[in-house]
Amino acid sequence: MEHIKYNIDPQGIATIIWDVAGSPVNIMNAHTMAEFFSVMDQALGDAAVKGIVVGSAKSDFIAGGDLKWFLNYDQSKADCFEMLMDTHKAMRRMETGGKPIVAAMNGLALGGGVEIALACHHRIMTDHPKNKMGLVECSIGLFPGAGGTQRFLRMIGVQKSIQYITQSKKLTAQQALKDGLIDAVCAPDEDIIAKAKNWILAQTEAVVQPWDVKRYQIPGTPVGVGQVSGITEFYSVSNAMAYKNTHGNMLHIKNVLSALYHGAGCAIDNALELEARYFVDTLFTKETKNIIRSSFIFIGDAAKGKGKPKGFEKAEYRKVGVLGAGMMGAGIAYVSAKAGLEVVLKDTALENAEKGKGYSQMIEAKKLEKKRTTPEKMEALLGNIQPTDKVADLADCDLIIEAVFENEKLKNTVTQETEAVIGKEVIYASNTSTIPITTLAKASSKPDKYIGLHFFSPVDKMPLVEIIVGEQTSDATLAAAIDYVIKIRKVPIVVKDGRGFFTSRVFGKFVNEGISMLSEGIPPAVIENVAKKIGMPVGPLAISDEVNLKLMLDIMGEDPNLTAHEKQLEKTIAKIVSHYGRTGKKEGQGFYEYPKGGKKYLWPQWAEIFPRVSDYDEAEIGHRLLFAMVIDAYKCLDSGVLQAPKDADVGSILGLGFPIHTGGVMGYVDYIGGEAFAATAHDLALKHGERFDLPESLKERIKSAGEARVFYKN
Structure with missing residues (x-):
C-alpha cells in the first residue's frame, strides 16, 4: 500500500495508519480512500483481528477531501452518486462489522477526516490548543458528503448540527468531548495509539453504533405528535435565516439544511442516501466550483507566498x-x-x-x-x-x-x-x-x-x-x-x-455607480439592498460614507485622467458636499444619518434632491454594480497592473468583498458565460455610456472561447 500502513500486533489489534505519500497532510481522494477501505475490509474479515485502530503517521489526523480532485472531477453525476454510495456502504461495514474500531485523532481532523472518525465506535483526541475537529466543508462551497450530516445529527441533535456544519465550526478536544463528538482526550505526551488499544482490550460486549439500536431517537427530538411542530418551526427559521444571509446565492447551505431535515425522518441508511443525492447536486454547481477554485486554491496559493520571485532566501524580520x-x-x-x-x-x-x-x-x-x-x-x-x-x-x-x-x-x-x-x-x-x-x-x-x-x-x-x-x-x-x-x-x-493600483481603483467603480444611480433617481434603499442581494457585503452608499465624500473629491481632483462620466460624478459629489454639507459617517451625515446612540438610516431628503423614478430594473442595477468592477478589473489585467486573472479574483474577494460564489471579478465572466456577459455589457453601454464598453482584447477572448469558459477550465 502506498498511502495506508497496516499492522497486527501480538494481541490481535490491527492498526490502520494514514500516511499519504507526497503530501504534508493526509487527504482523501479516489486512491487513498480505495486503499483505506481495502485494508479496513481485510481487517474486518480477519478472524485473528480483535479490534482496529485508525491513526495517522503525520502530525495531524486527516485533513479531509482533496479539493483539487473535487474541482477537476470529470465523471457524471451518476458515477459520483455511485462513488458516494460505495463510500457509505464501506463505512457502514465499519460500523456493523462487529469489531471495535477506535479513531486515534492525534492532531487536526477536518471534513472527511471527521467523518471517518464518526464511523468508528470510539474517538480519542489529543488535547492540544492547536488541535481542532470539525465539518468545515461549507466554508468552501460544499457540505459533508461521507455521512457527516447524518452522524452529527444523531450525535448532537438538530440545532448544534445546523450551527456547527453551516458555520464550519472547529472544536477543541474539550469542546468536542463536552458535546459528545469524541469519547476521550489524550495528553500531548501520551501514546494515543496505546490508549486506543487499551480501550479495545477493555471491551466485553459487542460494539454497536447508537443509531443502530432499535427505537433510537435523535437528541432533542420531542416526544409526542403535539411537540413535533417545534422542530419543524426551527428548520423553517433556519432556512429563512440562511436565505437572509446568502440571498439564495449559496446552494450548498440550502442543500445541507435539506439533507438534515429529510434525513432526520429516516433510518440511517436511507438518510445517507439522501445526503449523497444532495451532495452530488451541490458538487456539480458552478457556484461550488467557483468557491473551491478561488477560496481554496487561489487564495491558498497566495497565502503560501507562491507569487514570490524565485531565487531569493526567506527574509527574516526582528x-x-x-x-x-x-x-x-x-x-x-x-x-x-x-x-x-x-x-x-x-x-x-x-x-x-x-x-x-x-x-x-x-x-x-x-x-x-x-x-x-x-x-x-x-x-x-x-x-x-x-x-x-x-x-x-x-x-x-x-x-x-x-x-x-x-x-x-x-x-x-x-x-x-x-x-x-x-x-x-x-x-x-x-x-x-x-x-x-x-x-x-x-x-x-x-x-x-x-x-x-x-x-x-x-x-x-x-x-x-x-x-x-x-x-x-x-x-x-x-x-x-x-x-x-x-x-x-x-x-x-x-x-x-x-x-488607485487595483483594489482602490476597481472598488471606486462600484461606489461611483451607486452614486450615479442615486443621481438618476433610483431610490437609495433599492441600490443598497440590491448590492447585498447580489452578494456584496455592504452597499455603495454606505461605503461612500465610510470613505468620506470630501476625501473622494480630493482624490478625484488629483486625477488628470477622469472620464466624462467621472467628471459629471465629481460635480454631483461636490454638490452634495458643498450645498448640503453631507460628507460621511465621521461627521454624522452622509448618504445615511448617524444619530448618536441610534441606528443609522438613509437620509430621507434624497428624494427631493434627486426626484425618484419608478421604472428601474433591479437586475440591471445589480449588473451595473458588478460589471463596472469586472470591466475595470480586466483593464487592470490587460494593461499589466495585474499579472494573472487569479490575482484579480483573490484581490476582489478578500479586498472588495466581491461575491465569492461567482469566483471573483474574472471568474464572474465565466460564471454568467462569456457571450452573455458581452451581450449584457453591450446593452449597458448603449443605455448608460462607454464605461460599459468592453476592451477589444476581452471581446476577442470571449469570441475565441465560444461556449467554453473564458478564463478558467474548471
Whole structure:
C-alpha cells in the first residue's frame, strides 16, 4: 500500500495508519480512500483481528477531501452518486462489522477526516490548543458528503448540527468531548495509539453504533405528535435565516439544511442516501466550483507566498517601524506584534503613539474577556510595541511601513526624515491607497528599496495586503515584502504601479455607480439592498460614507485622467458636499444619518434632491454594480497592473468583498458565460455610456472561447 500502513500486533489489534505519500497532510481522494477501505475490509474479515485502530503517521489526523480532485472531477453525476454510495456502504461495514474500531485523532481532523472518525465506535483526541475537529466543508462551497450530516445529527441533535456544519465550526478536544463528538482526550505526551488499544482490550460486549439500536431517537427530538411542530418551526427559521444571509446565492447551505431535515425522518441508511443525492447536486454547481477554485486554491496559493520571485532566501524580520499611529498604523502595529515582531510605533506626539498602542490593548482585552487569550500572551504582545515620537528610535528597524495621512508632501517629508536614521538595506514601504509608488519613491534615496504595502481596514480583520511594485522596485525588495506579509499571516497579491493600483481603483467603480444611480433617481434603499442581494457585503452608499465624500473629491481632483462620466460624478459629489454639507459617517451625515446612540438610516431628503423614478430594473442595477468592477478589473489585467486573472479574483474577494460564489471579478465572466456577459455589457453601454464598453482584447477572448469558459477550465 502506498498511502495506508497496516499492522497486527501480538494481541490481535490491527492498526490502520494514514500516511499519504507526497503530501504534508493526509487527504482523501479516489486512491487513498480505495486503499483505506481495502485494508479496513481485510481487517474486518480477519478472524485473528480483535479490534482496529485508525491513526495517522503525520502530525495531524486527516485533513479531509482533496479539493483539487473535487474541482477537476470529470465523471457524471451518476458515477459520483455511485462513488458516494460505495463510500457509505464501506463505512457502514465499519460500523456493523462487529469489531471495535477506535479513531486515534492525534492532531487536526477536518471534513472527511471527521467523518471517518464518526464511523468508528470510539474517538480519542489529543488535547492540544492547536488541535481542532470539525465539518468545515461549507466554508468552501460544499457540505459533508461521507455521512457527516447524518452522524452529527444523531450525535448532537438538530440545532448544534445546523450551527456547527453551516458555520464550519472547529472544536477543541474539550469542546468536542463536552458535546459528545469524541469519547476521550489524550495528553500531548501520551501514546494515543496505546490508549486506543487499551480501550479495545477493555471491551466485553459487542460494539454497536447508537443509531443502530432499535427505537433510537435523535437528541432533542420531542416526544409526542403535539411537540413535533417545534422542530419543524426551527428548520423553517433556519432556512429563512440562511436565505437572509446568502440571498439564495449559496446552494450548498440550502442543500445541507435539506439533507438534515429529510434525513432526520429516516433510518440511517436511507438518510445517507439522501445526503449523497444532495451532495452530488451541490458538487456539480458552478457556484461550488467557483468557491473551491478561488477560496481554496487561489487564495491558498497566495497565502503560501507562491507569487514570490524565485531565487531569493526567506527574509527574516526582528523589528518593524510603523510611521503614523492612526487607525491604519495602529492596526499594522498590532498584526506585526501579534506575529512576534518588535514594533516601534511612531507619531508626531508621544500621546498619539500611546493611543495607537491602546488599539492593540483594546483588541486583546476583548479577546481576554472571551478567553481567547491569556494575560501572559496579552502582556507579551503589548510588550512588543514601543510608542515613540522620536525618529531616532527607528534606527535599528529592519523594515519601515509608513501609514501617515494620504498627502504626498507629508509622505515625502516623512520618507526623508526616516531614511536619515535607518540602514541602507532597510526596505521602506508605504501604505498609500491611491498615490503611485513610483511618484512617492522620488523622495527616497534608494527607490529600489521602496515598495507599497496597502493594508485594508480594519487591519486585524482584513486578510489582504496589496503589494505595489514601483518602476525601480527590485525583485529582492518584492520577495522580502512577500515574506513579511506571510509572516504576519496575511494574503499578498502583487500589483504594478498606477493611480488607485487595483483594489482602490476597481472598488471606486462600484461606489461611483451607486452614486450615479442615486443621481438618476433610483431610490437609495433599492441600490443598497440590491448590492447585498447580489452578494456584496455592504452597499455603495454606505461605503461612500465610510470613505468620506470630501476625501473622494480630493482624490478625484488629483486625477488628470477622469472620464466624462467621472467628471459629471465629481460635480454631483461636490454638490452634495458643498450645498448640503453631507460628507460621511465621521461627521454624522452622509448618504445615511448617524444619530448618536441610534441606528443609522438613509437620509430621507434624497428624494427631493434627486426626484425618484419608478421604472428601474433591479437586475440591471445589480449588473451595473458588478460589471463596472469586472470591466475595470480586466483593464487592470490587460494593461499589466495585474499579472494573472487569479490575482484579480483573490484581490476582489478578500479586498472588495466581491461575491465569492461567482469566483471573483474574472471568474464572474465565466460564471454568467462569456457571450452573455458581452451581450449584457453591450446593452449597458448603449443605455448608460462607454464605461460599459468592453476592451477589444476581452471581446476577442470571449469570441475565441465560444461556449467554453473564458478564463478558467474548471
